Amino acid sequence: MTLFARHALSLSAIALASLSLTACGKKEVPPVAGNEVIITIGHAAPLTGPQAHLGKDNENGAVMAIDELNSRGISIDGKKAKFVLVSEDDQADPKAGTTVAQKFVDRKVNGVIGHLNSGTTIPASRIYSEAGIPQISGSATNPTYTQQGFKTTFRVFANDIHQGQALAQFATQSLKAKTIAIVDDRTAYGQGLADEFKKAAEAAGAKVVAQEFTTDKATDFKAILTKIKASNPDILFFSAMDAQGGPALKHARELGLKATFLIGDGGCTPEFIKLAGNAADGQYCSLPGVPLEKMPGGTVFKDKYQKRYNQQIQLYAPYVYDAVLVMADAMQRANSAEPAKYLPEVGKSQYQGVTAKVVFDAKGDLAAPAVSIYQDKGGNWSYVETVGAAAAAK
Amino acid sequence: MDIFLQQIINGLVLGSIYALVALGYTMVYGILGLINFAHGEVVMIGALVSYSVMMVLVPSGLPPVLLALISVLVAAPVCMALAWAIERYAYRPLRHAPKLTPLISAIGVSILLQNLAMMIWGRGYHAFPDILPAIHFDIGGAQITLLQTVTIGLAAATMGILAWMIQRTSLGQAMRATAENPAIAELMGIPVNRIITLTFIIGAALAALAGLMVGANYSVAHYYMGFMLGLKAFTAAVLGGIGNITGAMLGGLLLGLIESLGAGYIEDLTGGILGSHYQDIFAFLVLIGVLVFRPGGLMGERVSERA
Numbered sequence: 001m002t003l004f005a006r007h008a009l010s011l012s013a014i015a016l017a018s019l020s021l022t023a024c025g026k027k028e029v030p031p032v033a034g035n036e037v038i039i040t041i042g043h044a045a046p047l048t049g050p051q052a053h054l055g056k057d058n059e060n061g062a063v064m065a066i067d068e069l070n071s072r073g074i075s076i077d078g079k080k081a082k083f084v085l086v087s088e089d090d091q092a093d094p095k096a097g098t099t100v101a102q103k104f105v106d107r108k109v110n111g112v113i114g115h116l117n118s119g120t121t122i123p124a125s126r127i128y129s130e131a132g133i134p135q136i137s138g139s140a141t142n143p144t145y146t147q148q149g150f151k152t153t154f155r156v157f158a159n160d161i162h163q164g165q166a167l168a169q170f171a172t173q174s175l176k177a178k179t180i181a182i183v184d185d186r187t188a189y190g191q192g193l194a195d196e197f198k199k200a201a202e203a204a205g206a207k208v209v210a211q212e213f214t215t216d217k218a219t220d221f222k223a224i225l226t227k228i229k230a231s232n233p234d235i236l237f238f239s240a241m242d243a244q245g246g247p248a249l250k251h252a253r254e255l256g257l258k259a260t261f262l263i264g265d266g267g268c269t270p271e272f273i274k275l276a277g278n279a280a281d282g283q284y285c286s287l288p289g290v291p292l293e294k295m296p297g298g299t300v301f302k303d304k305y306q307k308r309y310n311q312q313i314q315l316y317a318p319y320v321y322d323a324v325l326v327m328a329d330a331m332q333r334a335n336s337a338e339p340a341k342y343l344p345e346v347g348k349s350q351y352q353g354v355t356a357k358v359v360f361d362a363k364g365d366l367a368a369p370a371v372s373i374y375q376d377k378g379g380n381w382s383y384v385e386t387v388g389a390a391a392a393a394k
Numbered sequence: 395m396d397i398f399l400q401q402i403i404n405g406l407v408l409g410s411i412y413a414l415v416a417l418g419y420t421m422v423y424g425i426l427g428l429i430n431f432a433h434g435e436v437v438m439i440g441a442l443v444s445y446s447v448m449m450v451l452v453p454s455g456l457p458p459v460l461l462a463l464i465s466v467l468v469a470a471p472v473c474m475a476l477a478w479a480i481e482r483y484a485y486r487p488l489r490h491a492p493k494l495t496p497l498i499s500a501i502g503v504s505i506l507l508q509n510l511a512m513m514i515w516g517r518g519y520h521a522f523p524d525i526l527p528a529i530h531f532d533i534g535g536a537q538i539t540l541l542q543t544v545t546i547g548l549a550a551a552t553m554g555i556l557a558w559m560i561q562r563t564s565l566g567q568a569m570r571a572t573a574e575n576p577a578i579a580e581l582m583g584i585p586v587n588r589i590i591t592l593t594f595i596i597g598a599a600l601a602a603l604a605g606l607m608v609g610a611n612y613s614v615a616h617y618y619m620g621f622m623l624g625l626k627a628f629t630a631a632v633l634g635g636i637g638n639i640t641g642a643m644l645g646g647l648l649l650g651l652i653e654s655l656g657a658g659y660i661e662d663l664t665g666g667i668l669g670s671h672y673q674d675i676f677a678f679l680v681l682i683g684v685l686v687f688r689p690g691g692l693m694g695e696r697v698s699e700r701a
Contacts (some may be wrong), residue, residue: 010507050517116487152480212657212669212670213669213670214670219612219619219622220404222408222410222654223401223404223405223653223655223657223658223670224658225669226397226400226401226403226404227397227657227658231398243519243616246521247612247613247614250613251612251613254539256530256537265700269520274521275519275521275613277521304433
């Protein structure tokens with residue numbers, strides 16, 4: 001039923017977008033004004049709908065980076081560089097995402113930061129790749145994004161492979177788990193994460209004693225939990241979102257299943273603790289990246305952000321901030337803002353950002369991404385340790 | 395063995411809830427020949443109203459059992475009023491329209507209620523408070539909580555009262571007469587419109603109770619929960635023979651047991667080829683099997699007469 005609503009929404013979005021497209025065509029911005037070079041950076045994220053708060057947070061990060069670049073007075077190719085951010089709303093919808101991408105290409109932006117969701121980032125990346133425009137995402141975690149063979153795709157965030165490996169490393173080394181049960185919700189996210197976790201856990205010598213499945217709309221998990229209880233695992237890895245994970249943990253305890261509960265970033269939310277209640281105490285979750293306080297420039301960035309926007313950082317703002325600066329850094333080294341000229345330099349980045357030192361591997365993923373583990377202590381997720389996914393990969 | 399017993403308990407709890415919701419579908423179908431697709435949404439409203447009432451009353455420090463009782467006493471009239479309004483404004487004007495028209499109206503009401511609930515309660519998932527202390531009983535190695543015992547008991551009692559009412563009271567007699575032939579019933583002096591409204595209202599009261607049970611047993615409530623539940627309960631009603639009260643109870647319990655045992659044993663039965671993600675397929679395979687051999691459902695005969 002929501003399908004119809006979504007359809008109508010995206011239709012109107014396309015209509016709107018095409019309207020603004022024509023509007024754009026009329027007032028063409030001259031790329032060079034006197035002794036100044038205008039560098040346009042496109043930013044795409046959902047700025048309306050249920051994820052609007054996250055999209056706005058990303059945009060704030062990008063705006064801060066752009067302002068800082070302009071205040072530095074960078075000159076490229078002998079001309080003063082003026083950075084301009086063009087922010088577009090992709091509504092977290094793949095169809096709207098490709099419309100936005102086409103719009104950026106038509107406008108001949110110098111680079112793109114985004115998108116926020118994997119679902120929009122992946123289809124849009126093809127359009128940028130064909131136009132040869134470099135793209136850096138600060139939040140899309142699906143591994144497929146950088147595995148399509150495009151030269152223009154980069155990411156300054158750990159992907160699901162890294163997260164699955166890090167969780168498995170934590171389970172087998174820190175928790176010393178020998179037997180593991182896995183439940184996944186059959187979504188691209190849940191299944192992908194579960195597969196990576198399973199591979200890494202088995203490689204580390206643990207035994208997967210039960211693998212069960214649910215859906216992202218399920219409310220009854222007792223049948224599969226009862227089955228899992230029979231195999232008596234040390235660890236239950238629940239690869240799904242908080243809305244399923246929370247109640248499932250509660251029901252697991254009601255059934256007398258005592259396994260330590262582990263969930264990925266989809267469950268690393270206050271919502272999870274609310275739904276699981278007391279059962280969440282002492283259980284673990286993972287988030288790509290490191291907590292703000294552990295980032296090289298985290299506290300400074302946090303203060304700057306709060307001073308400027310008078311609110312807390314939601315999630316990805318520091319990563320998006322770094323993404324913009326990595327892109328500008330590559331332009332400076334290439335001494336050009338032409339996509340074709342500075343693209344090879346993006347891959348060679350050695351940039352010390354606020355989140356980490358950004359070095360890319362051959363695919364455009366971080367060479368040494370970090371994933372952090374958190375534990376529920378008295379109703380709050382508190383930091384336990386950071387697991388280097390690079391170590392688990394070897 | 396304890397695992398088998400545990401799956402039976404899981405199935406019975408799930409089945410009791412399906413049965414309560416299925417009754418709402420089957421009673422309306424029996425009388426009007428209408429599949430009231432909005433019924434699942436009435437359950438959802440029941441759960442969310444109970445949730446809100448409990449959230450308001452939690453600071454008062456009353457015992458949780460009393461909270462649950464008060465919440466259902468509020469939720470039931472809300473659901474009954476809602477069902478009355480749905481019948482009065484979405485179905486009654488279409489009483490003599492072709493059969494497809496009220497069905498579309500029902501789907502419309504369902505979407506309307508979902509969006510209304512989304513506006514009132516938001517898109518989030520709400521953690522349902524525990525209404526009974528977490529007491530476990532041990533039966534041959536299987537765990538059954540006090541809540542599960544109460545759920546099964548309460549559902550059984552409600553269904554018993556309903557069956558008695560339909561078979562033994564004059565209201566039940568009037569309902570059966572209306573189901574048999576509305577025109578003749580009206581000629582016999584039965585206020586058909588009022589009987590139809592009452593049928594909707596009784597179904598809604600059961601839905602409110604089911605909503606509370608779903609929320610309490612699965613400890614979560616949200617605006618979309620009625621859709622899948624409604625679909626499953628409708629399946630249960632068809633399995634038992636739609637239009638037949640005993641059939642709905644039987645169908646509900648059976649579907650709950652099939653789902654539970656299906657998820658638990660499908661992997662072993664198929665030698666690991668099919669996993670628990672085929673849980674729903676298992677349930678629907680049984681439905682198809684039953685319908686092939688008994689097109690009217692397990693207890694149904696009336697469907698063929700009506701068709």
